[in-house]
Amino acid sequence: MNLLQQLMEKPWLTEDNTVVELRDGRTFALSREKLGLRVFLVVVMVVFSLMMAAYIERKVFSDWHSVPLPWLLWLNTVILVFSSLAMHRAWISARRTEIDGVRVWLYAGGFFALVFLIGQLLAWWELVASGYYAAVDPANAFFFMLTALHGVHLIGGLVAWWRTMAKVTRGCGVVLVRISVELCTVYWHFLLLIWLALFALMLFT
Amino acid sequence: MVDAVQDQDDFVPPAEVAEMELYHPKSWLTKYVFSQDAKVIAIQYSFTAIAIGLVALVLSWMMRLQLGFPETFSFIEAEDYYQFITMHGMIMVIYLLTALFLGGFGNYLIPLMVGARDMVFPYVNMLSYWIYLAAVLVLLASFFVPGGPTGAGWTLYPPQAILPGTPGSEGGIVLMLVSLALFIVGFTMGGLNYVVTVLQARTRGMTLMRLPLTIWGIFMATVLALLAFPALFVGAVMMTFDSLLGTSFFMPAISQFGEQLKYGGGSPILFQHLFWFFGHPEVYIVALPAFGIVSDLISVHARRHIFGYRLMVWAIVIIGALSFIVWAHHMYVSGMNPYFGFFFATTTLIIAIPTAIKVYNWVLTLWRGNIQLTVPMLFAIGFIVTFVNGGITGLFLGNVVVDVPLSDTMFVVAHFHMVMGVAPIMVVFGAIYHWFPKMTGRLMNVPMGQFHFWVTFVGAYAIFLPLHYLGFLGVPRRYYAMLDTGFIPESAQDLNAFVTVVVLIVGAAQMLFLYNIAVSMIKGKKSGPNPWRATSLEWQTPQTPPGHGNFGPTLPVVYRWAYAYGLPDATEDYVPQNLAPDQLMSDYDNSGLSHSAAQAAE
Numbered sequence: 123m124n125l126l127q128q129l130m131e132k133p134w135l136t137e138d139n140t141v142v143e144l145r146d147g148r149t150f151a152l153s154r155e156k157l158g159l160r161v162f163l164v165v166v167m168v169v170f171s172l173m174m175a176a177y178i179e180r181k182v183f184s185d186w187h188s189v190p191l192p193w194l195l196w197l198n199t200v201i202l203v204f205s206s207l208a209m210h211r212a213w214i215s216a217r218r219t220e221i222d223g224v225r226v227w228l229y230a231g232g233f234f235a236l237v238f239l240i241g242q243l244l245a246w247w248e249l250v251a252s253g254y255y256a257a258v259d260p261a262n263a264f265f266f267m268l269t270a271l272h273g274v275h276l277i278g279g280l281v282a283w284w285r286t287m288a289k290v291t292r293g294c295g296v297v298l299v300r301i302s303v304e305l306c307t308v309y310w311h312f313l314l315l316i317w318l319a320l321f322a323l324m325l326f327t
Numbered sequence: 328m329v330d331a332v333q334d335q336d337d338f339v340p341p342a343e344v345a346e347m348e349l350y351h352p353k354s355w356l357t358k359y360v361f362s363q364d365a366k367v368i369a370i371q372y373s374f375t376a377i378a379i380g381l382v383a384l385v386l387s388w389m390m391r392l393q394l395g396f397p398e399t400f401s402f403i404e405a406e407d408y409y410q411f412i413t414m415h416g417m418i419m420v421i422y423l424l425t426a427l428f429l430g431g432f433g434n435y436l437i438p439l440m441v442g443a444r445d446m447v448f449p450y451v452n453m454l455s456y457w458i459y460l461a462a463v464l465v466l467l468a469s470f471f472v473p474g475g476p477t478g479a480g481w482t483l484y485p486p487q488a489i490l491p492g493t494p495g496s497e498g499g500i501v502l503m504l505v506s507l508a509l510f511i512v513g514f515t516m517g518g519l520n521y522v523v524t525v526l527q528a529r530t531r532g533m534t535l536m537r538l539p540l541t542i543w544g545i546f547m548a549t550v551l552a553l554l555a556f557p558a559l560f561v562g563a564v565m566m567t568f569d570s571l572l573g574t575s576f577f578m579p580a581i582s583q584f585g586e587q588l589k590y591g592g593g594s595p596i597l598f599q600h601l602f603w604f605f606g607h608p609e610v611y612i613v614a615l616p617a618f619g620i621v622s623d624l625i626s627v628h629a630r631r632h633i634f635g636y637r638l639m640v641w642a643i644v645i646i647g648a649l650s651f652i653v654w655a656h657h658m659y660v661s662g663m664n665p666y667f668g669f670f671f672a673t674t675t676l677i678i679a680i681p682t683a684i685k686v687y688n689w690v691l692t693l694w695r696g697n698i699q700l701t702v703p704m705l706f707a708i709g710f711i712v713t714f715v716n717g718g719i720t721g722l723f724l725g726n727v728v729v730d731v732p733l734s735d736t737m738f739v740v741a742h743f744h745m746v747m748g749v750a751p752i753m754v755v756f757g758a759i760y761h762w763f764p765k766m767t768g769r770l771m772n773v774p775m776g777q778f779h780f781w782v783t784f785v786g787a788y789a790i791f792l793p794l795h796y797l798g799f800l801g802v803p804r805r806y807y808a809m810l811d812t813g814f815i816p817e818s819a820q821d822l823n824a825f826v827t828v829v830v831l832i833v834g835a836a837q838m839l840f841l842y843n844i845a846v847s848m849i850k851g852k853k854s855g856p857n858p859w860r861a862t863s864l865e866w867q868t869p870q871t872p873p874g875h876g877n878f879g880p881t882l883p884v885v886y887r888w889a890y891a892y893g894l895p896d897a898t899e900d901y902v903p904q905n906l907a908p909d910q911l912m913s914d915y916d917n918s919g920l921s922h923s924a925a926q927a928a929e
Contacts, residue, residue, distance in 0.1 A: 131536040133636060133888035147441070147529025154447045158523045161553065165515055169557040172601065176561065176576075179597055256574050260592045263574035267565070 198241035205234030206314045213307040363449035372430035380423035386415040395827025397808040405807040406494040409478030416481030428616040439865035442530025446520040458513030469502035485577040489570040504563040521549040532885035539889040544619020547647045555608035562601035603654040611650040617754035628704035629696030632890035642681035675725035702776035706757030717746025738798025749787045769851030775843045786833035863889040
């Protein structure tokens with residue numbers, strides 16, 4: 123039964139009772155954890171959308187000086203893609219009940235994410251070294267804020283990754299970690315998409 | 328009961344639907360302090376919110392003392408006055424009303440009313456409260472830093488909010504912004520729980536359209552809050568950077584006392600957009616739970632099913648959606664394109680339609696109902712009246728041409744206090760009188776409650792009707808003192824003094840309310856499990872107050888909506904949601920059940 127039909131029911135009619143009285147209470151065919159993550163992703167998406175809207179709103183004025191994006195960001199993007207791919211492989215392994223595959227690919231995913239974060243810091247360093255301080259120009263401030271916010275979300279993801287990793291090394295069965303691996307992977311893909319959107323915004327507009 | 332149900336239908340999952348593993352507290356500390364039980368968290372939220380709300384109440388007395396009797400109280404300087412209005416507004420809107428409706432009532436009622444053991448992520452729920460408490464403490468800390476709390480007005484508009492000269496620009500504003508960011512992080516944790524619990528943890532038979540309207544109101548308000556608070560979060564983070572790191576997100580090139588400041592290139596209007604993109608939905612974050620709760624209070628205490636249930640649900644959803652496209656009506660005087668203003672005026676007026684539908688439905692629920700003038704009912708009726716009053720002045724202010732002359736006058740103050748101050752607080756009181764017996768097992772004292780209602784209700788009108796009038800005269804808001812102002816008659820000052828006296832009386836009545844709570848908790852009359860003879864699940868728990876896990880060994884199964892009241896054939900005039908049809912037959916020996924239920928629905 124889709125959501126719209128559920129909202130069209132007439133609860134005051136007793137004839138409907140036989141139809142609906144036994145239905146289990148779920149609205150969507152999703153586990154609580156998966157729905158919880160999706161709701162959270164929507165909230166995060168709103169945060170980034172508003173920041174991007176603010177960026178565009180400011181950018182249309184004539185006194186805008188774009189930040190010269192360090193070439194390192196291209197490399198970081200590739201590393202983040204690797205990270206996402208590795209997490210995806212971990213998820214596939216989890217579905218196939220291969221605990222060794224889960225372990226290896228989880229390690230790889232987390233490792234690439236860490237390398238990405240270090241790469242971002244190096245990119246910051248490069249900008250600061252050439253005098254593009256946050257306080258000098260709104261464009262610089264936006265660059266630092268957007269990348270920092272994305273990085274903070276990735277660090278949050280690494281906390282979840284670390285907890286999953288701990289479960290795997292403790293020897294929890296694949297069945298127990300499957301949901302954690304899946305949630306991590308979805309979050310990783312989501313942050314990759316956010317990064318691609320941010321990067322594109324700063325490159326092309 | 329459950330077995331009989333299974334016989335009728337094969338593909339129903341076994342007796343317990345999505346039974347969750349409950350966390351069982353092992354020590355006193357994890358049972359009452361770091362508790363993961365939504366009921367305990369709800370009470371922690373409520374007490375914290377009421378405590379900080381009392382601070383805001385005292386601040387409002389100080390403001391009124393200054394306005395009613397200027398140049399009398401030497402301890403209220405102009406700076407203090409600005410700090411009082413700022414903190415009063417912010418605390419009342421966010422730290423009291425939002426936290427109490429969603430963190431307090433949401434936590435207590437959602438699991439009980441949908442038939443769940445607890446929230447779906449209890450640990451995250453516990454974190455939510457502790458982060459909220461941290462936000463409150465950071466806010467309170469700002470009273471004790473050099474320069475005191477921020478005096479920028481609750482809208483915190485830059486550039487003045489962070490420039491020297493505004494009270495609290497030294498540390499107060501940063502603590503305010505940090506506190507808001509913390510509040511939002513904490514709320515998001517709670518909000519995830521409320522949304523997922525309502526969507527996925529309802530008991531068997533509790534379809535979306537059988538949810539009590541209280542749950543619909545809290546659910547939709549949570550959705551709004553999850554989508555709107557990020558705007559405030561973004562604004563707060565950016566302004567913190569402006570204040571601490573010297574960035575210029577919101578700060579234009581500006582000179583002060585002939586000296587060019589380091590800022591340049593920011594957009595103050597951008598902050599206004601972010602703030603009001605949060606700020607307008609915030610009105611409905613407070614109003615929608617009030618709408619939902621008041622619907623249930625009216626239905627229970629008028630012994631009549633809610634009129635137009637489906638339309639009530641849809642109206643809640645539509646109001647929620649519309650509230651995101653009206654925000655710029657708070658910015659008519661910021662110099663916007665007239666077509667832009669026209670668009671926002673139109674959407675603002677459209678939102679009156681679903682709201683009016685709700686008001687009509689409340690009144691039609693009362694119509695020919697068996698109205699019991701209990702204390703919760705008094706407050707519910709008080710809500711309808713004040714809400715209609717405040718709503719209608721909202722229609723004035725929604726029109727650009729009317730808003731521009733009235734903007735920043737006392738008329739605006741009167742309008743929003745009526746519509747989102749007094750009206751929701753009426754529902755808060757009604758709800759406390761209504762659910763207090765479930766939380767404590769005792770009834771609150773009725774004469775004290777009636778006295779509390781009449782003083783609050785009449786007092787609210789005695790306070791805010793004069794403010795409308797002062798607004799028409801052109802008395803501006805946020806002014807520390809009027810001094811010699813030719814266009815305002817001197818008698819306006821008498822009116823201000825009158826308002827101040829009433830404020831102090833109404834404030835005293837709230838102390839009586841707190842006294843009533845304290846006394847009734849210990850010595851109140853025992854209420855039994857269901858003193859109001861209500862149908863919804865929270866009144867059907869095996870223990871009162873509900874024990875750990877809310878319900879007995881099995882979760883209740885729901886057979887009907889929550890509004891089966893006033894059934895003429897039954898010996899009782901109501902049927903609980905979880906009473907099985909076969910039990911109903913044997914209990915009442917009454918073949919006309921479907922007949923009577925159909926009559927109830929007419």
